[in-house]
Amino acid sequence: MIAFDSRTEGQSDIYTVSADGGPPRRLTNSPFLDAVPTWSRDGRWLYFTSDRSGTRQLWKMPAGGGEPVQVTKHGGVNAMESADGKTLYYAKGINAPGTWKMPIGGGQEVLALDLPAAQRWGQMAMTESGLYYIARDGTDSPARFAIFFHDFGTRRATRVAQLAKQPPAQTRGLSLSADGRSLLFTQLDADGSDLMLLENFR
Numbered sequence: 001m002i003a004f005d006s007r008t009e010g011q012s013d014i015y016t017v018s019a020d021g022g023p024p025r026r027l028t029n030s031p032f033l034d035a036v037p038t039w040s041r042d043g044r045w046l047y048f049t050s051d052r053s054g055t056r057q058l059w060k061m062p063a064g065g066g067e068p069v070q071v072t073k074h075g076g077v078n079a080m081e082s083a084d085g086k087t088l089y090y091a092k093g094i095n096a097p098g099t100w101k102m103p104i105g106g107g108q109e110v111l112a113l114d115l116p117a118a119q120r121w122g123q124m125a126m127t128e129s130g131l132y133y134i135a136r137d138g139t140d141s142p143a144r145f146a147i148f149f150h151d152f153g154t155r156r157a158t159r160v161a162q163l164a165k166q167p168p169a170q171t172r173g174l175s176l177s178a179d180g181r182s183l184l185f186t187q188l189d190a191d192g193s194d195l196m197l198l199e200n201f202r
Contacts, residue, residue, distance in 0.1 A: 012033045012034055012035045013026055013027070013028045013029055013030070013034050014026075014027045014028045014034050014035075014037050014046065014048050014061075015027060016046075016063070025065075027046065027061065027065050028048075028050075028061075028068070030050075030052060032050055032051050032052040033049075033050060033051045033056070034048055034049075034050045034052070034059075035048060035049055035050075036048060036049045036077055036078055036122075036172075038078065038079050038080060039063070040060075040063075040081055040085070041081045041082075041083070041085045042085065043063060044062065044063055045060045045061065045062060045063060046060065046061055046062075046063050047059070047060045047071070047079035047088075048060075048061075048068075048079075049076060049077040049078070050068070052068075053070055055075065056075060056076070056077060056093055056094070057070055057071070057072045057073065057075060057076050058070075058071040058072040058076030058077070058079050058088075058090055059071060060079075071088070071102075071106070072090070072102070072109060073109070074092065074109055075092035075093040075096060076090045076091070076092065076093070076100075077090065077091050077092075077093055077094060077121050078090055078091050078121045078122055078124070078172075080124065080126040081104065081126075082126065082128075083126070083127070083128035084128075085104060086103065086104055087101050087102070087103060087104065088101065088102050088103070088104050089101050089112060089124075089126060089131070091116075091121035091124075093121075094119065094121060095118050095119055096118060096121075097114065097115070097116065097117050097118045097120075098111055098112075098113060098114050098115065098116075099111075099112050099113040099115065099116070099124065099131065099133075100112060113131065113133075113150055115133055115135050115148075115150070115157075116133045116134060116135050117135060117136065119169035120133070120134060120135065120167075120169065122171050122172035122173055122174070123167060123172075123173045123174045123185070124174060125174045125175055125176040125183065126176075127176060127180060129151060129152060129153065130149055130150050130151045130152045130153075131149070131150045131152070132147060132148070132149050132150075132160065132174060132176060132183060133147070133148055133150065133174070134146070134147055134148075134163070134167050134173065134174055134185065135148055137159065137162060144162075144163075145163045145166055145167055146159050146160070146161060146162050146163055147159070147160045147161045147163065147174070147183060147185065147198070148160060160183070160198075160201050161183075161198050161201060163185070163187060164187070165187040166187065167185060167186055167187050168186060168187075171186065172186075173185055173186035174186075180202070181199065181200055181201070181202060182197055182198060182199045182200070182201075183197075183198045183201065184197055184198075185198065
């Protein structure tokens with residue numbers, strides 16, 4: 001199944017569709033913004049951001065549909081479960097910096113990493129041992145970005161690759177292949193954007 005959001009007349013709802021084809025199935029139908037859906041590791045739940053409580057928070061619902069349950073209390077977007085399914089990582093908001101974490105079953109929300117920067121919430125990819133993210137590379141040029149890996153064990157970040165062009169902000173733009181050997185990312189190119197593949201970086 002594939003989960004996605006779709007906007008119509010100022011609202012946004014969550015849909016799923018079979019990867020084999022067929023008509024999309026609407027899972028939310030509300031006057032609120034329901035967007036940025038992600039799957040739980042076991043495929044039983046869908047996380048999404050919604051403003052149905054007055055501010056943008058993370059919510060979750062059964063993958064087959066059902067009543068959504070609010071997960072965060074202080075902002076949330078782009079949920080990612082840890083490999084062991086015990087911890088939820090996310091950004092506080094579209095314009096908020098940092099990566100936060102909390103227990104899957106609920107609990108205290110803790111800052112896990114000061115990066116990525118504001119508006120880079122979609123440029124993170126979770127692995128069993130750490131987190132890939134896109135950030136400015138520390139050079140004098142404000143347009144220079146790189147892909148980094150933050151190791152949860154050592155708490156150190158290493159640069160994986162320098163990006164030739166700036167990635168677009170406020171979009172999803174980083175994905176790790178199933179074998180962990182390739183990263184897919186987006187970069188701005190003229191007036192449009194292109195998909196790029198980084199292979200055998202480890």
